[in-house]
Amino acid sequence: MQDMISVTALWWAVIVSGLYHGLNPGMGWPLAVSAALMERRIGALPKALAALAFGHFLAMTAILLPFSLMTVLVAWEREIRLGAGLLVIALGVYLLINRRHPRFLARVKPSRLALWSFLAAMAHGAGLMLVPIYLGICKLEELDAGHQAAGALMAGNLVTAFVVATAHTLAMTIAGGVIAAVIYFWLGLKFLSSTWFNLDIVWALSLILVGVFGVYSAL
């Protein structure tokens, strides 16, 4: 079954999930448009995007790093992947049932975009969505490299975690940046409300889908 999934496909999943997060207004691109309009200078747009990206990157690493450390427990590899898959499914199911938005996000000051982006990503399980994909990459790379010492394995997986978080965040920032720039320069804010779709259910289903993939690939 492992043969069905190539490393390339998993890396594409990292990129595509990044684009998906980036296009979701709930992950913050409208704030970059708003920043540029409020400050009346275009320079504020990339600055806001950078803050949002930083927060998102931190949220990704905060979730991926503990899992990268756990991969050292080679004997428990299957259980870890099963557990991670189930955790992601559980969050997806929870978000499907509980459709209410976390109120604490509303207490974050609009000037603290990085903090807001971090908390929004954490609250919506954006990092968890990457875990099964990440663990899949680790597994395949490990098979490629043959048996390594635990230390080298962990170091390799740590690097992979950073690369996954970076690639994902980069894809997210590019997607969000393109749509923010298109709205700012050409389409105008009328398109903000007309292009905003309720992704709550799709998002929860995405988590479940990724979780199922994680469980399936661990079996």
Add this chain to the structure above:
Amino acid sequence: MNLRPDPTFHATPKLAMQAPVENYAFTVMLSPDGTQSDGIAVIDLDTKSETYGQIVHQVIVPHKGDEFHHFGWNACSSSLSPLTGHAFLERRYLIVPGIRSSRIYIIDVKEPLKAKIHKIIEPEEVFEKTGYSRPHTIHCGPEGIYVSTLGGGGPDGTDGPPGIFIMDCQTFDIIGRYEMDRGKQDKHYDFWWNLPQDYMVSSEWGLPPQFENGIVPDDLLSNKYGHSIHFWDLRARKNIQTMDFGDQYQMALEIRPAHDPSKSYGFCGVVVDTTNLQGAIFTWWRDDDGKWQSKKTITIDPVPADPDDLPDLLKGFGAVPPLVTDIDLSLDDRFLYVACWGLGEMHQYDVSDPMNPKLTGKVEIGGIVKDTKHPNGKDFAFGPQMVEISRDGKRVYWTNSLYSSWDDQFYPNDEGGQMVMAHVGENGGLTLDKDFYIEFPKGLRAHQIRLEGGDCSTDSFCYPSV
């Protein structure tokens, strides 16, 4: 929950102005003596309709003695802020508090002609969860629905200061008090904010014993009503600056910030200057150092009158004070409307330069001494009071009652509820529409107006109009 944002949510004030015009108005009907139930009148504003300008439906509540006053929406354009994640709420419910009973009605107006009560929050729940009483202004914002109150705890509402509480925007459960540090704030009335700039401004009327049974002349003459406004760090829930206009500026009521969130100024109306009976408007703004400043930018003089024409309350003064009791700012931040309830005048000021307002229009109707008739020849009880502007800024609607017990003191021989409308000229100017005149059912008076799809005193915008 919708799949798309509600079509009445607009990113900027400018987009809201370009949106389709209002088809309905919702206006408070109140029984001044509590002998009838209060309600919401649904008024047809579709000019092509056969019932244009008529009350086409009424939501009458089961209790008596609530005294409806101000009310607001469960959701507005502020939902388009991604910071709060409420983009898919529907603008569907009116939150209508009784300021005498502290009971709150949630009214479903999804189908205006079939509007009905969705939920009733009993006064005990308000008291128990907030320690406040007499709910007043409603705004939907980052943490849910914010409700200002005029009273604290205890039977007369003086046990502790009044403040703001928050309600859940989906379940309408009361969550609790807003304030973490209220500073010097000990009275309350209105509040509004600038969401991206993260500040709130609140104002002061007086404590319940100072208004519930009528205005207390001794308190007014000894300057005991509110005369300060408070600036808050909105999300930190902290009073950051209290600005005292001066003792004589009694009753600092309506707070009207510029709608464009890139601007850091707004207006506040003061009912009466006790040194000369003038009405006043202050412009407030944030200076380069981040401190809030204010300046009196409009004054309206009292008009001398024969004491025989005046109610007992005013006989000793020999003049009619303007009594600035409501102000409203058009969505383009260009025109400020000022209701002079005592004089019987509605003023329109061009406030494009907020530090130098210019009077550009005036309508005379009602009034303590003048008692001007409507152009259709009918009587207009009391004076122009709650004013609401259409989103496109072309029509201005207003009603006539201030507050039951105060109506009776200032206009002892008057009775009736009316709503009228004036048209705004291309470059200002205000003309009453001869054919728009709504007479409210006998025994009921009229107060605040809300327009379908939002109006100029409900929606907060998260993006500037550029």
